[in-house]
Amino acid sequence: MGRTPDQNGRTTVPTIGVLALQGDVREHVQMLQAAGATATAVRRPPELEAVDGLVIPGGESTTMWKLAEIFEMLEPLRLRIKDGMPAYGSCAGMIMLADRIQDGVEGQQTIGGIDMVVRRNAFGRQADSFEADLDFAGSAVHAVFIRAPWVESVGRDVKVLATAAPGDRIVAVRQGPLLATSFHPELTGDTRVHEYFVNMVREL
Numbered sequence: 001m002g003r004t005p006d007q008n009g010r011t012t013v014p015t016i017g018v019l020a021l022q023g024d025v026r027e028h029v030q031m032l033q034a035a036g037a038t039a040t041a042v043r044r045p046p047e048l049e050a051v052d053g054l055v056i057p058g059g060e061s062t063t064m065w066k067l068a069e070i071f072e073m074l075e076p077l078r079l080r081i082k083d084g085m086p087a088y089g090s091c092a093g094m095i096m097l098a099d100r101i102q103d104g105v106e107g108q109q110t111i112g113g114i115d116m117v118v119r120r121n122a123f124g125r126q127a128d129s130f131e132a133d134l135d136f137a138g139s140a141v142h143a144v145f146i147r148a149p150w151v152e153s154v155g156r157d158v159k160v161l162a163t164a165a166p167g168d169r170i171v172a173v174r175q176g177p178l179l180a181t182s183f184h185p186e187l188t189g190d191t192r193v194h195e196y197f198v199n200m201v202r203e204l
């Protein structure tokens with residue numbers, strides 16, 4: 001795998017891919033670099049094999065799902081996640097990591113991995129986009145929501161990392177090596193969520 005050893009042979013700089021089928025790939029690459037990782041775009045199975053962890057960006061989950069099928073990435077993504085690869089999904093990426101979704105289009109599939117139900121465009125019905133200050137796993141984070149999903153319910157092994165008004169909805173979760181947020185930390189210049197994920201990859 002692509003970990004870069006430091007001068008003592010330790011692996012401290014993980015290589016993290018950003019799934020580059022569709023969505024805000026460049027912003028995640030920049031944030032991962034700022035958070036201390038080597039970042040690379042992932043489009044095909046050999047690129048997926050070479051990374052220590054993966055970010056699934058915001059964008060449009062229906063398009064991402066269709067492109068993942070066309071590029072023959074859906075099964076390889078499922079396999080690596082089943083194998084324990086750390087992954088972080090933001091917004092559309094959260095939908096892609098959900099075991100079950102509501103308000104998807106006909107036949108919409110996800111990669112899955114997190115035992116939760118995610119409702120697509122849930123906040124979108126109330127406000128197309130909004131910003132909020134949240135407590136994310138003990139740090140204050142400024143969050144940007146754009147036609148965002150929320151987490152309708154979680155299984156026993158899923159830890160809730162953040163909730164947001166209106167309605168105290170669940171907007172950030174972790175299950176083992178998998179992290180998901182309804183919001184877009186890559187659009188704020190605040191690297192804390194990416195640092196949290198880079199540390200998850202380092203620990204695993």
Ligand code: GLN
Pocket residue numbers: 057058059060061062090091092093095120121146147148149
């Ligand atoms: N509504 C989008 C979807 O269903 C997600 C929006 C986003 O990623 N900003 O995929």
